[in-house]
Amino acid sequence: MVAMLMSSDNDFRIIISRIETYFIRRRDTEYYLQVVNDKYDETYNFFFNISPRGKRVHSIPLHTVEDYRLLYLEKLINKIFEKYQFSIKYDGFVGLRWPLSQELIQKRRHKDE
Numbered sequence: 001m002v003a004m005l006m007s008s009d010n011d012f013r014i015i016i017s018r019i020e021t022y023f024i025r026r027r028d029t030e031y032y033l034q035v036v037n038d039k040y041d042e043t044y045n046f047f048f049n050i051s052p053r054g055k056r057v058h059s060i061p062l063h064t065v066e067d068y069r070l071l072y073l074e075k076l077i078n079k080i081f082e083k084y085q086f087s088i089k090y091d092g093f094v095g096l097r098w099p100l101s102q103e104l105i106q107k108r109r110h111k112d113e
Helices: 002-022 070-083
Strands: 029-038 045-051 058-065 085-089
Touching: 002 045, 002 058, 002 070, 029 058, 029 070, 058 070
Parallel strands: 029 085
Antiparallel strands: 029 045, 045 058
């Protein structure tokens, strides 16, 4: 349990520090996180997406979480959400539920999945 908390803090610090590097409050710009379930490598990949109005989305890789448990991911995302209330897009989680809240993570597949 202690190891889980330590790695959670480490993943959290890495993700937050990288968000702080790229998050510049600009007018007419949408910012959101994307979490991708990589079933083959059994990792979760975090991306920071920046979408200025009328321009293409710029996606920046933030971090790869190697602890491949949904409970761990749910706690990590809740912790990130306490600091930043960005929208989060989930890819590769169709049909899966969060262990604590029992909410569906992703309702349907996206066109690019």
